[in-house]
Amino acid sequence: MLIRLGYDIQFDVTGEVPIVTLLNVHPSREKDLREADELSSDPLVAIENYSDTFGNHACRLLAPAGKIRLQNSTLIEDSGLPDIEGPDAPEVRVDQLPPDVLPFLMNSRYCEWICYRARLLSCFGMRQEDGAGFRRCASGFTAE
Numbered sequence: 001m002l003i004r005l006g007y008d009i010q011f012d013v014t015g016e017v018p019i020v021t022l023l024n025v026h027p028s029r030e031k032d033l034r035e036a037d038e039l040s041s042d043p044l045v046a047i048e049n050y051s052d053t054f055g056n057h058a059c060r061l062l063a064p065a066g067k068i069r070l071q072n073s074t075l076i077e078d079s080g081l082p083d084i085e086g087p088d089a090p091e092v093r094v095d096q097l098p099p100d101v102l103p104f105l106m107n108s109r110y111c112e113w114i115c116y117r118a119r120l121l122s123c124f125g126m127r128q129e130d131g132a133g134f135r136r137c138a139s140g141f142t143a144e
Helices: 027-031 098-106 114-124 130-144
Strands: 002-013 015-019 041-042 046-049 055-062 064-075
Touching: 002 015, 015 027
Parallel strands: none
Antiparallel strands: 002 064, 015 055, 041 064, 046 055
């Protein structure tokens, strides 16, 4: 099936603001794109494309004072099947994880996780060993 995906994001800033985006399709799915996956801006500004340390495509730009619009629309081919899940996969304590996976656990200082703190605590409580907790919480976020 073909899926149209995209975004239309607008900011109104009081001065020049550097912006880094992670809005592109994951590199593992590039072969499925049927149209270009390119960030555009209005007003037109220079956009630098690069790959982050995890291989994601990212963009950097300098937004001028005033309104700026970031947008994209592309088409991707997809089977329509749900992603493979591992409902019986064990949750592994952080102190037992291999060191090479630890960078993937680092939160971004730009992530607004605090907005979800109450929800996360209600889902997880104080029981880190409760493997179903994550699935309950994730399901709650997608349903809301």
